[in-house]
Amino acid sequence: MSRQFISGNDAFALGILLAKPAVISAYPITPQTTVVERLSEYVESGELDAEFIHVESEHSALSCAIGASAAGVRTFTATSSQGLLYMAECLPYAAGGRYPIVMMNANRAIALPWNIYGDQSDSLSQLACGWIQAYAEDAQEALDFALMSYYIAEHPQVAVPFMVNLDGFHITHTYEIVDVPTREQADAFLPPYETENRIDFARPKNMAFSAGPGHNKIFRRNHHKAMLRSSEVIVECESRFAEFFGRRYSGLVDAYKTDDAEFVLVTLGSVAGLARDAADELRGQGAKAGVLRLRYMRPFPEEAIRKALAGAKAVAVLEKDISPGKGGAVFAEVSGVCESVRLNAIGGLGGEDISKESLRSVFAMLAEGKEGELWL
Amino acid sequence: MLQIVWHGRGGQGAFTAARLLGAAYALGGMKENGRTDGGEPEKYALAFPSFGPERRGAPMRAFTKLSDVLIHDRSEIARADFVVFLDETLYAGERDALVAGPDDYAIAEKFRLPVINTIMLGRLAKKIDMPAEHIAQGIRLVMPGRMHEKNMLAVREAMK
Numbered sequence: 360m361s362r363q364f365i366s367g368n369d370a371f372a373l374g375i376l377l378a379k380p381a382v383i384s385a386y387p388i389t390p391q392t393t394v395v396e397r398l399s400e401y402v403e404s405g406e407l408d409a410e411f412i413h414v415e416s417e418h419s420a421l422s423c424a425i426g427a428s429a430a431g432v433r434t435f436t437a438t439s440s441q442g443l444l445y446m447a448e449c450l451p452y453a454a455g456g457r458y459p460i461v462m463m464n465a466n467r468a469i470a471l472p473w474n475i476y477g478d479q480s481d482s483l484s485q486l487a488c489g490w491i492q493a494y495a496e497d498a499q500e501a502l503d504f505a506l507m508s509y510y511i512a513e514h515p516q517v518a519v520p521f522m523v524n525l526d527g528f529h530i531t532h533t534y535e536i537v538d539v540p541t542r543e544q545a546d547a548f549l550p551p552y553e554t555e556n557r558i559d560f561a562r563p564k565n566m567a568f569s570a571g572p573g574h575n576k577i578f579r580r581n582h583h584k585a586m587l588r589s590s591e592v593i594v595e596c597e598s599r600f601a602e603f604f605g606r607r608y609s610g611l612v613d614a615y616k617t618d619d620a621e622f623v624l625v626t627l628g629s630v631a632g633l634a635r636d637a638a639d640e641l642r643g644q645g646a647k648a649g650v651l652r653l654r655y656m657r658p659f660p661e662e663a664i665r666k667a668l669a670g671a672k673a674v675a676v677l678e679k680d681i682s683p684g685k686g687g688a689v690f691a692e693v694s695g696v697c698e699s700v701r702l703n704a705i706g707g708l709g710g711e712d713i714s715k716e717s718l719r720s721v722f723a724m725l726a727e728g729k730e731g732e733l734w735l
Numbered sequence: 736m737l738q739i740v741w742h743g744r745g746g747q748g749a750f751t752a753a754r755l756l757g758a759a760y761a762l763g764g765m766k767e768n769g770r771t772d773g774g775e776p777e778k779y780a781l782a783f784p785s786f787g788p789e790r791r792g793a794p795m796r797a798f799t800k801l802s803d804v805l806i807h808d809r810s811e812i813a814r815a816d817f818v819v820f821l822d823e824t825l826y827a828g829e830r831d832a833l834v835a836g837p838d839d840y841a842i843a844e845k846f847r848l849p850v851i852n853t854i855m856l857g858r859l860a861k862k863i864d865m866p867a868e869h870i871a872q873g874i875r876l877v878m879p880g881r882m883h884e885k886n887m888l889a890v891r892e893a894m895k
Contacts, residue, residue, distance in 0.1 A: 362761075362762060362765060363876075364757055364758035364761055364762055364780065364782075389788075476786060477786075529809045532783060532784065532786060534757055534758075534780075534782040534783065535757075535779070535780065535781050535782075535806075536779055629809055630809075632805075632807025632808075633807045633808050633809070635807065636807050636808065710786060712810040714813075715810075
């Protein structure tokens with residue numbers, strides 16, 4: 360292991376270098392660009408033995424990744440914002456074909472207005488496309504997700520593509536301390552990809568076919584069940600990860616002082632650490648505050664959320680997205696699991712800073728019994 | 736936590752200075768290859784630019800946060816402990832700051848450096864009692880090899 364001072368994008372690229380995909384297809388977009396720049400340099404220098412395919416669009420990037428994955432090899436792509444939306448047609452293709460592609464999405468606002476800064480509107484608009492969705496809190500977790508995502512996605516019980524989300528700029532372009540595993544450690548942790556779900560001239564089969572209503576239902580249900588099963592594989596993967604690297608993750612959610620908390624803030628991504636700081640300050644003043652960070656949105660952590668929020672008097676959801684005419688997408692989902700969800704804080708849209716003061720105000724409003732929507 | 740705001744124009748190396756300081760603080764006391772074998776000092780740093788499109792010549796800021804505990808606050812620095820101006824034309828005298836001056840440009844000329852970012856880093860390092868060796872380690876980790884020697888010499892001169 361070596362300790363480095365690098366950006367979230369650099370860390371993720373190192374994770375992918377260690378995971379050794381055979382094919383990378385990508386189209387650059389801010390704030391994802393430096394990830395694919397680094398990877399193209401690794402391929403150019405020979406450090407990474409992969410095909411790096413420069414495509415003409417994000418639609419082609421994912422189409423290309425689907426083709427490569429169907430040939431039975433480990434595959435990577437990365438995008439952001441409008442690029443993810445341009446991939447939208449291909450997202451359920453990759454998922455329905457059960458191709459365990461890993462994609463990094465640099466969370467960024469969607470147009471219009473045109474805005475290159477970070478928020479989570481892009482990925483949260485694609486919850487139903489059939490991909491696993493994870494959200495990193497910092498560069499270390501981003502690198503670790505790069506390795507764990509392949510283990511989970513390629514697991515025979517799962518076989519579903521995996522989208523790792525990094526908050527644009529707040530993670531992608533922020534430099535921090537990251538412990539980088541060695542090649543030997545990564546190779547020991549992550550087995551090579553092997554699958555029956557591939558083009559094989561020795562064993563010809565039909566792939567990516569059409570299906571009538573009856574068969575269609577079976578495929579959709581199997582896909583749904585595989586997503587639900589992935590929760591167990593995630594836990595198994597994290598135990599294995601802890602054995603190899605000494606860092607232990609907490610499954611679908613990261614619950615902070617929720618056991619006795621009366622007021623809980625639910626959020627995702629890089630703002631969670633500051634929310635924990637705010638909760639600690641409030642605890643210092645006698646208020647029982649807690650934070651629940653959703654590490655995964657798909658599979659949706661229904662049981663874990665229910666358990667963590669069981670004792671809470673009032674819960675707020677803070678998210679960097681808005682579904683106009685409804686509210687926050689995460690708020691809608693969490694409200695379906697817990698009756699104490701009162702407040703939907705919409706913040707960080709288009710890259711706006713979220714301060715500790717504004718997080719304290721969310722807790723304060725919860726304590727005052729406020730309900731509804733709160734724009735930070 | 737120690738918080739530093741760097742003011743400069745695109746191309747003057749303000750963000751590089753912010754990164755060098757972060758790397759020097761967090762990794763300066765470690766072995767040269769950054770190898771971890773347990774028992775390393777708990778040193779954390781964040782460095783980031785004012786986010787957005789990069790434009791040469793346009794005013795920009797960069798931020799460094801240094802701490803002995805993991806840093807959670809990724810928001811821009813509102814109350815800095817130190818402010819550094821790599822370009823004196825951006826300084827309006829609003830507060831105490833380290834502002835680029837003739838001595839700094841003279842050091843740059845002496846070591847044939849096109850910008851004064853590492854020189855201002857040296858000035859700051861002296862103010863916050865950071866050893867020159869740690870800055871040198873930061874330079875080794877962040878900058879390409881051909882830039883190491885002259886920047887290390889410039890830092891030492893600036894710290895005199």
